[in-house]
Amino acid sequence: MKIYTKQGDAGQTTLYGGRKVSKSDLQIEAYGTIDELNSNIGFLAAHVDDKSILDLLLKCQQDLFVIGSHLAIDFDNPKKLKLPALPVARIPEFESEIDRMDSALKPLTQFILPSGSKAVAVAHISRTVCRRSERRVVAMSEHFDFDPVIMIYLNRFSDYLFVLARYVAHSQGIEDVCWLPPL
Secondary structure, eight states: OOSOOSTTTTSEEEOBTSOEEETTSHHHHHHHHHHHHHHHHHHHHTTOOOHHHHHHHHHHHHHHHHHHHHHSBOTTSOOOOOOOOOOTTHHHHHHHHHHHHHTTSOOOOSOBOSOSSHHHHHHHHHHHHHHHHHHHHHHHHTTSOOOTHHHHHHHHHHHHHHHHHHHHHHHTTOOOOBOOOOO
């Protein structure tokens, strides 16, 4: 596969299905932010040692490619495109992992700062990129009809990443850094 085609040099790209759109198009922004999230998850995985967490993060990277493919189609000219199934089963897996990790943590009583260690900070960065992805996908949903499981997945994944950041801090012996409101 050739990396450069020169087809996008004028600021256009092609959706899965053939239609050309501007690279600033809302749809491109949505699945481009999913790609950005995927890269951040790879960066997070490079900072985590727990095998079960690494395994789930790798599954999530696979999921994000599937989600991106569903967002990259030409919704104005839907063809019978063969797309992989959306990872709906991952949502209860996130919930189970959130509950498992949260049970080891002190209850939250106030806002916390996204800091602590490199791994914790990267988990929080990944969480915020996931939230941005969710916002872009929600904006896209106002113009296109697609399976809402994508929005549910991103919402739950960002919840997972928040709890993961706290759990990683806990496993490293780092206390949550609480936000101190100004007096």
